[in-house]
Amino acid sequence: MALATPRTLFLLAFLGCLALMGGALYLEHAVGLNPCPMCIVQRVFVILFALVCLIAAIHGPARTGQRVYAVLALLFAAGGAGTAARQVWLQSVPADQLEACLPSLEFMMEALPLQEIVRLVFHGTADCAEVTWTLFGLSVPEWSLLAFIGMVVFALFQLLRRR
Template structure:
């Protein structure tokens, strides 16, 4: 079964990537709405990166290109979204590893969007000045940013394998 899955069509592999992104986003929203875990600014950007990655996976799956060049283009798009997610999740992990109270995320994202330009908001969020250092959820000893980082790496490898392997 594993060999068939790995050797499956590009369309199927990218559809699995889309399902993984959709599932991760659904779980994050479930934790927010059901368990009351409010996302911080870096969490929001990780969700955006998962959504972008999921969209690339979905479009690639729907298109199902036969030519290697088109597959490569989808692979590059997925890798770009994954690398952005890795950078954001990596920053979030770093923030959580700092001593309590030393680094935070700042004002709520909605307030910053009303009072700052888009690039200033991105720069402010990425410098982590709010509650991003709080660890409210863990699984197997790892916080949600750690799991996001792991998933971004796995999905980058998956997209690279699907897009750049020989047919």
């Protein structure tokens, strides 16, 4: 049985990311869930992963190019998985042990230096630990972590596969 071409798999991964972003935008605009700063960071990692996959699908690279795209995709997927894992952990911490909620990301971008914004966003606060919606008993960050794990597996498969 022949495996799908790398170009096809990168295109399917891109379409999967479109579905993830569609779901995130549905939850935000139709359900009314406001994303916390860590959720926004995870969205950025999904978009970066999707862009790498789209470029790889359009380019249709040879073996070396396929590996370069796979490494880039792996880096973005790992960054997203780390962010999602941190948020899942924050959800397990008692609320009284968390810092107060952060101001909006727009305000922080205007008022704080970049390194302080990064520190605050990745440290996480009570607004990132609140579970406001679940599906099959899993919160949005838990679903996000599962998606990023899938992205990591995909990138590793693309990196290690033989023609």
